[in-house]
Structures are given as structure tokens and as C-alpha cells.
Amino acid sequence: MVDKSGADGRSLIRRRAGLKLWLSGGWLATLALAAILAPWIAPQDPLAQDLFLGRLPPVWIQGAEPGFYLGTDSLGRDVLSRILYGARLALIVALVAGTVTCVIGASLGLLAGFLRGWVDVVISRAIDIWMAFPPVLFSILLIAVMGPGLQSIILAIVVIDWTRFARVVRAEAMAQGAMDYVASAQVAGRGRISTMLTEILPNVLPTIIALLTLEMGIAVIVEAILSFVNLSISTDDPTWGGMIAEGRTSIHQAWWVLIFPLITLFLTVLSFSQLGEGLKDRFDPVLR
Amino acid sequence: MSFLTITGLSAKLRGTSFPILRDVSLRVSAGEVHGLVGESGAGKSMIGKAVLGILPTSVEITKGRIELDGVDLLSLTPAERRRRIGATAALIPQDPLTALNPSRRIGPQITDRLVDILKWPRSRAEARARELLAEVQIPDPDRVMRSYPHELSGGMRQRILIASAFAAEPKLIVADEPTTALDVTVQKQILKLIAEMQARHGTALLFVTHDLGVVSKVCQSLSVLYGGKVVEATGVRDFFREPAHAYSRALLAATPKYTDPAASLTPVPEAVIAAVQAEIAAHDRTHDRSARRG
Amino acid sequence: MADLYTVENLHLSLPDMTKKPLVGAAPRIEILKGISFTLPKGEILGVVGGSGSGKSTLGRAMVRLLEPTGGRVLFDGQDITHLEEPDLCPLRRRFQMIFQDPMSSLNPRHRVGQIIAAPLALHGFSDVGARVLDALDHVGLPRGFAGRYPHELSGGQRQRVGIARAIALRPEFILADEIVSGLDVSSQAQVLNLLEGLVKELGLTLAFISHDLSVIRRLCSRVLVLYRGEVVENAATAEVFAAPKAAYTRELLDAIPLPDPDQVWA
Numbered sequence: 001m002v003d004k005s006g007a008d009g010r011s012l013i014r015r016r017a018g019l020k021l022w023l024s025g026g027w028l029a030t031l032a033l034a035a036i037l038a039p040w041i042a043p044q045d046p047l048a049q050d051l052f053l054g055r056l057p058p059v060w061i062q063g064a065e066p067g068f069y070l071g072t073d074s075l076g077r078d079v080l081s082r083i084l085y086g087a088r089l090a091l092i093v094a095l096v097a098g099t100v101t102c103v104i105g106a107s108l109g110l111l112a113g114f115l116r117g118w119v120d121v122v123i124s125r126a127i128d129i130w131m132a133f134p135p136v137l138f139s140i141l142l143i144a145v146m147g148p149g150l151q152s153i154i155l156a157i158v159v160i161d162w163t164r165f166a167r168v169v170r171a172e173a174m175a176q177g178a179m180d181y182v183a184s185a186q187v188a189g190r191g192r193i194s195t196m197l198t199e200i201l202p203n204v205l206p207t208i209i210a211l212l213t214l215e216m217g218i219a220v221i222v223e224a225i226l227s228f229v230n231l232s233i234s235t236d237d238p239t240w241g242g243m244i245a246e247g248r249t250s251i252h253q254a255w256w257v258l259i260f261p262l263i264t265l266f267l268t269v270l271s272f273s274q275l276g277e278g279l280k281d282r283f284d285p286v287l288r
Numbered sequence: 289m290s291f292l293t294i295t296g297l298s299a300k301l302r303g304t305s306f307p308i309l310r311d312v313s314l315r316v317s318a319g320e321v322h323g324l325v326g327e328s329g330a331g332k333s334m335i336g337k338a339v340l341g342i343l344p345t346s347v348e349i350t351k352g353r354i355e356l357d358g359v360d361l362l363s364l365t366p367a368e369r370r371r372r373i374g375a376t377a378a379l380i381p382q383d384p385l386t387a388l389n390p391s392r393r394i395g396p397q398i399t400d401r402l403v404d405i406l407k408w409p410r411s412r413a414e415a416r417a418r419e420l421l422a423e424v425q426i427p428d429p430d431r432v433m434r435s436y437p438h439e440l441s442g443g444m445r446q447r448i449l450i451a452s453a454f455a456a457e458p459k460l461i462v463a464d465e466p467t468t469a470l471d472v473t474v475q476k477q478i479l480k481l482i483a484e485m486q487a488r489h490g491t492a493l494l495f496v497t498h499d500l501g502v503v504s505k506v507c508q509s510l511s512v513l514y515g516g517k518v519v520e521a522t523g524v525r526d527f528f529r530e531p532a533h534a535y536s537r538a539l540l541a542a543t544p545k546y547t548d549p550a551a552s553l554t555p556v557p558e559a560v561i562a563a564v565q566a567e568i569a570a571h572d573r574t575h576d577r578s579a580r581r582g
Numbered sequence: 583m584a585d586l587y588t589v590e591n592l593h594l595s596l597p598d599m600t601k602k603p604l605v606g607a608a609p610r611i612e613i614l615k616g617i618s619f620t621l622p623k624g625e626i627l628g629v630v631g632g633s634g635s636g637k638s639t640l641g642r643a644m645v646r647l648l649e650p651t652g653g654r655v656l657f658d659g660q661d662i663t664h665l666e667e668p669d670l671c672p673l674r675r676r677f678q679m680i681f682q683d684p685m686s687s688l689n690p691r692h693r694v695g696q697i698i699a700a701p702l703a704l705h706g707f708s709d710v711g712a713r714v715l716d717a718l719d720h721v722g723l724p725r726g727f728a729g730r731y732p733h734e735l736s737g738g739q740r741q742r743v744g745i746a747r748a749i750a751l752r753p754e755f756i757l758a759d760e761i762v763s764g765l766d767v768s769s770q771a772q773v774l775n776l777l778e779g780l781v782k783e784l785g786l787t788l789a790f791i792s793h794d795l796s797v798i799r800r801l802c803s804r805v806l807v808l809y810r811g812e813v814v815e816n817a818a819t820a821e822v823f824a825a826p827k828a829a830y831t832r833e834l835l836d837a838i839p840l841p842d843p844d845q846v847w848a
Binding site for chain 3: 179180181183184185186187188189190191198199202203205284285286
């Protein structure tokens with residue numbers, strides 16, 4: 001029997017089971033769950049102030065009070081509970097801002113890179129001009145005009161970062177557009193938009209996914225920065241950035257107020273970026 | 289005097305038991321041109337890469353010796369091996385488009401190796417580069433040295449790669465399908481150039497190709513490969529007069545000959561492939577048995 | 583026998599983007615400089631030339647991937663030179679193309695079955711699934727390959743998928759653009775034999791582009807030799823090999839390395 005399988009061992013090379021995917025996915029899933037269940041699992045009311053319970057250390061250090069596992073801040077508010085509630089804001093911003101930015105930026109990039117011609121000229125010029133504005137100033141201006149709040153933050157992120165997607169996706173779409181399989185689709189009689197969606201999009205998707213998760217991480221940081229400078233939401237709801245700002249002033253007396261939200265922020269952003277890589281490795285048929 | 293002796297070289301895909309090379313043995317004398325022939329995936333390129341120490345990371349050598357000028361490369365430390373190969377061997381790669389760095393001028397790409405690795409003074413390296421470009425019949429070497437790869441044609445780029453390969457007077461050159469990407473008229477010029485330079489410099493040449501026509505013009509001896517195993521190894525004249533192995537005969541029958549269209553472009557018969565695969569299976573069985581015993 | 587293709591004084595120029603000035607259009611490079619020939623139904627035409635000869639451009643003009651800048655291209659009597667896409671689309675069922683590089687001509691993220699089915703779905707065929715399997719049978723690939731991705735196949739197998747895709751629509755004309763240039767000798771022989779068989783079985787008209795004359799000998803009844811955008815020879819295959827008229831044809835023949843150590847190859 002002749003071996004017609006065409007096997008040359010290529011299909012035998014398997015990538016290492018995605019440790020990245022498990023760790024990052026695990027952290028984010030846990031965080032999401034904790035954020036959703038915060039009203040039930042948070043040990044204390046995040047807004048409850050009690051000056052007698054101010055600056056209590058975390059539970060493994062002498063002088064701690066049971067029930068305040070990661071300590072309290074200068075106003076006696078429980079750090080752990082505030083982190084859990086802060087996660088809600090962070091994740092909402094990440095998901096919504098990330099997704100909207102991705103959809104807008106990637107669509108424009110795809111159209112510009114594949115259709116070329118005047119569509120590309122218009123979109124590319126728009127990207128160039130847009131990117132000339134200093135992003136931080138731009139977002140502060142935007143929020144000053146619209147007033148602080150969740151919608152303003154999300155809008156600010158989308159308005160600034162769509163160009164990131166557009167530029168990269170445009171380049172990839174251009175590269176794929178030159179491939180013979182696109183010419184083949186044209187010879188078969190497929191229309192331009194149909195070709196863009198059926199042939200180009202699947203090959204640009206891995207990059208888009210990686211950028212999307214990266215963007216989610218960036219959204220979390222931007223929100224943290226905005227709440228650090230008190231330009232974020234207007235209510236007293238806890239934010240990681242706000243906690244870091246407060247913790248900064250009492251770093252010597254109560255380091256836990258700064259450190260724990262900082263670690264949570266760091267792990268969350270890291271997980272987002274690694275998630276993209278892990279997903280790409282796991283689900284892209286070409287790399288499998 | 290054999291300059292390159294490969295004995296019982298076996299390699300497999302890392303992390304699997306899938307064999308890439310099965311007990312390959314061959315010898316190339318000093319100044320000789322030896323062809324490595326076979327279909328895609330037969331392992332001919334892998335042998336060349338194993339000799340130069342540039343196997344992909346997914347492939348690992350399981351046993352065998354590669355003796356270059358008397359020294360077994362596989363018994364050296366990686367650093368020693370690199371140094372020895374750098375000083376004695378060179379590569380003429382397949383694709384002139386990707387083998388040259390598009391963002392650097394030609395001149396530094398030729399002189400780099402001479403200056404950085406062999407520690408030549410820059411002036412000597414540049415003079416040598418100019419000499420070589422003239423030898424490969426490139427008009428106006430000074431202008432070419434200042435050019436970028438994309439400003440030159442495919443044939444010119446391949447000439448530059450050939451010049452680079454001969455730059456440090458290597459004793460062995462591995463040519464990995466150097467004309468596959470070229471037009472038939474350019475191929476002829478390049479093959480003649482390689483043959484001339486090889487004869488003039490007395491370099492041993494391991495010539496990887498799937499084209500038997502090319503082999504008959506450039507090589508003195510050849511090894512035919514299938515599935516990582518040497519199926520026949522003989523001198524060129526004997527081979528084309530009457531190949532010994534059924535698979536070799538089938539390859540010859542598949543090669544286009546415009547002078548005799550009836551006797552060419554015949555696909556390799558399934559029976560022949562089945563027979564070779566049976567040979568390989570038998571080899572694997574004996575190999576496994578002795579590995580288990582030993 | 584009716585002519586399937588009539589090409590009259592075809593000119594095609596493309597803008598040279600490397601010399602584009604800051605303001606204004608880029609200067610144009612003429613690639614095809616007045617090509618004329620006819621292709622009768624059922625003929626296999628070889629189109630030969632070196633790089634820069636314009637053979638690929640000619641092929642692409644014939645299947646209207648490129649629009650000519652001068653002259654006419656007639657397909658089955660109809661002038662398709664400047665037809666717009668909506669009018670071209672129904673005609674596209676009748677002429678198809680197989681590409682040189684099987685890796686870039688198959689979408690790496692589509693399965694083989696999807697790749698072959700796509701043109702069928704586009705032209706409204708009903709029994710797409712059955713036709714895909716039928717196409718795989720015709721090119722000698724196991725039906726199970728429909729579920730594989732291109733990178734799980736060898737070069738020769740990928741090229742056969744390209745052929746399956748082209749014949750699935752049962753076109754009248756196929757353009758084969760250097761389809762064996764990247765293949766080793768035995769894959770090349772298999773693909774050429776397959777093509778020969780399919781031409782007879784399906785009554786195809788074929789234009790076979792190659793830079794290698796020796797591959798053309800078996801397959802083609804007529805040969806068109808191009809040099810720098812012009813036709814330098816247009817004759818029956820036997821004539822071209824026995825008594826080539828153009829110096830360039832002679833040069834091409836002399837360059838071919840025959841598997842014979844005694845060949846005079848100066």
C-alpha cells in the first residue's frame with residue numbers, strides 16, 4: 001500500500017499546551033467572577049468609613065483586625081472589598097472600550113488596506129492627522145468637555161486608540177491582498193467586499209485578536225491613570241487608580257493600600273496581553 | 289582523499305520518533321562535486337544543513353559522524369563547531385531574494401564575514417569583494433557594492449551570493465538548489481559560473497538539487513535519496529548510462545527530455561514507490577532491533 | 583473549429599510606482615507591446631518566455647485580472663477587453679486560472695473543501711458537496727483531504743487542489759500560470775499527466791505558461807514565444823523544436839540541461 005498521506009511529519013509538530021492561555025485566562029476568569037459576585041463575597045462595604053479602623057495592616061501582620069484581610073486605608077475602608085468593586089469598573093472599561101475600539105479601528109484598517117484607492121487615501125490621512133494630537137491632552141480635553149463618567153472614559157479610549165488598530169490591520173490587509181488566493185477569488189467571480197470578508201479577514205484575525213486583548217490591557221491602564229488624576233467616574237465608587245493615588249500618600253505607614261491594587265492592576269494587564277498570544281497559539285489552524 | 293565523510297547519519301523530528309534522515313553515508317573528495325538528488329522532503333537539503341550546522345531546531349541528530357577534513361563535527365562543542373565550519377565551509381542558498389538583507393548595501397554583506405569572523409582588515413576585505421564580483425562577471429563592481437539588493441536582478445543577486453560563498457576560500461561549499469528559482473537561460477549562466485569557480489578554487493561542492501539534468505552538467509558523483517535514506521550512490525557517468533536502482537530509473541524517466549518526449553515526464557510508478565517504502569520499513573525494523581539490543 | 587480566444591494587438595502598461603513624482607501620475611511601463619494570436623477550441627497553447635517577457639501579464643489579461651490599455655481580447659466572439667465586473671461575472675464561469683505558488687494561491691485558513699467549494703457557491707451550483715468530492719476524485723486526491731488545511735499537504739498535492747478548484751466549475755478554458763515551476767521532477771510529471779488527462783476528458787482549452795520549453799513539449803500543440811512583451815515565434819510544437827525561427831527560441835532550447843553528461847552544453 002502506497003503511503004499517500006503526504007505526511008512529512010509537519011502535522012506532528014505540536015505546540016506546547018498553552019500555559020500562557022491557562023494562567024492568563026485563569027486570572028481573568030477569576031477576576032471577572034469575583035467582580036460579578038462582589039456584592040456577595042466582599043467581606044465589607046467598600047464605602048463604609050470608620051476612622052477607628054484606619055490603617056489596619058493585612059491579616060498576617062500583628063495588629064490586624066479579622067475580616068479586613070488586606071488591611072484598611074486611612075479612612076478605615078477595607079482594601080480587599082474596594083479592590084473587588086474596583087475590578088468591576090476596570091473590566092467593564094476593558095471589555096467595552098476594547099471591543100468598540102477594535103471594531104471601529106479594524107474595520108477602517110481592513111477597508112483601507114484592501115480596497116486601496118481613494119478609500120485608503122481618506123482613511124490614511126485621517127489616521128495621520130489623528131495621531132498627531134497628543135493623546136493624554138486629547139483625552140483630558142474630551143473629559144473636560146463631556147464631564148467625568150464611565151461613558152466619557154470609554155469614548156476617550158476609543159477616540160484615541162482606534163488608529164492603533166487601523167494602522168496595523170491596514171498593513172496586514174495590504175500584504176494579504178497581494179496574495180494569489182485573492183486573485184483566485186477574483187477569477188472565480190467574487191465581489192470586492194465579499195472577498196474582503198471571506199478571504200482576507202480570517203488571515204488578519206489572529207493579529208486583530210492579539211491587538212484586542214492588548215487594547216483591553218491598555219484600557220485598564222488608561223482608566224487607572226484617569227482615576228489617579230481624579231478625572232474618572234464622579235462617584236465615590238472605588239477605582240484601582242484612585243486607590244493607588246490615595247495609597248501614595250501613606251506609603252510608609254500603610255504600604256498595603258498602594259501595593260495590593262497595584263499588583264492586581266499589573267496582573268490584570270499582563271493577563272490581557274498574554275491571553276491574546278495564548279489564543280492565537282491555540283486556535284490558529286496555521287500554527288497548530 | 290575524502291574531504292567530507294558522513295557516516296551513518298540519522299536524524300529525527302524532536303519530540304517524536306519521525307525519522308528525517310536514515311543512516312546516511314557519503315564521501316566527497318577534495319575538489320569534487322557531489323550531487324544530492326531526490327524529491328521534496330527526501331532529506332537532501334537536511335544533509336547539507338546538518339553539515340553546515342544550520343538544521344532547524346525542530347530536527348535533532350540521533351547518531352552518526354560528520355568528518356570535515358578529518359575532524360568529526362558532532363564531537364565538538366557548539367562553539368568549536370561553529371568556528372570550524374565558519375572557517376572551512378560556506379553556503380550558496382536557494383532563494384536570492386530572501387538570502388540578502390534588503391536594508392543593507394551589497395558591499396558590507398560580502399565583507400562582513402571576512403572582517404568580523406576572519407578578522408581581516410577592512411581594506412583587504414573590500415579589495416577581495418571587488419575581485420570576486422569581477423570573477424562572477426558582474427560589470428561595474430563598485431556600483432554594485434554600493435547598491436541595495438532590490439536594485440538588482442535575480443541572476444545578479446545569485447552571482448553575488450556565489451561570490452560571497454567563495455570569499456573566504458572555503459574548502460567545502462553546500463549549494464542548496466541554487467538555480468531552482470531562476471529562469472532556464474539564467475540557470476545555465478549560473479551553473480557554468482559555479483562549475484568554473486569550483487574548478488578554479490578547487491573547492492569541494494555538495495550540490496543539492498531535484499533536477500537530474502543539472503546533475504549531469506555539474507556533478508562527478510551523486511547520491512539519490514528517498515525518505516531520508518540513500519537509495520543509490522555512484523559516479524555520474526555510470527548513473528546516466530544505467531542507473532542501478534528502480535527508483536533512480538523512475539526519476540530519470542520522469543525528467544523532461546525534449547529530445548525524446550515519449551521517454552520523459554512519466555510519473556514514478558506506484559509499484560516503485562511501494563518497493564522503496566518497503567525497503568525503508570525493513571531498514572527501520574533492523575535499526576529498531578539493534579537499537580533495542582545495543 | 584471556432585476560436586475560443588482572439589487577441590488583437592494587445593497592449594498593457596502598468597504605472598511604475600518607483601518613479602512616481604510627488605504630484606501627478608506615475609510614468610507607465612509597457613509590458614505587452616502589441617500581442618496578436620488566436621486560440622482555437624480544444625487546443626493546448628504553450629506560452630514561453632523568460633522573466634520580464636510579459637507571459638504572466640498576458641495570461642492575467644486573458645482572464646481579465648488586468649485590464650488591457652490597448653487592443654482587444656475576444657472570448658468566444660465577445661469583446662471582454664473593457665467589460666466591467668458585473669458583466670464579467672457570469673462569463674467567469676467559463677474561464678479559470680491555476681496559479682504558480684500553491685502556498686499563496688490557497689487561503690491558508692480555509693480547508694481544502696471550502697477552497698474548492700467557494701467558486702461553486704458563487705455561481706449558484708446546487709450540489710456543491712458532491713461536486714467538491716468529484717473534483718478531488720478527478721485530481722487523484724483522497725476524499726478525506728477536504729477536511730485538511732493547505733499546510734498539511736505537500737507542494738504537489740496543493741497544486742492538485744488548485745487544479746481541482748479550477749475544474750470544479752467545468753470551465754471551457756483554463757490558464758495554467760507556471761504551475762509546475764516550483765515542483766520537483768516526479769510531482770511535476772504527475773501534475774502534467776493529470777492535466778493532459780483532464781484536458782481530454784473534460785474537453786478543455788488550455789493556455790500553459792512556462793519558462794521551461796522541455797515541459798511544454800509533451801503537453802502543447804502550439805507554442806507562443808514571448809520576449810520583452812512581443813511575440814517572437816508562433817508555431818506548432820514540432821516546428822519550434824525542430825527548426826526554431828527566432829534567435830531567442832534557439833537560446834531557450836540551448837539552455838535546457840538534458841539529463842545526459844555528453845550533451846554539448848556550451
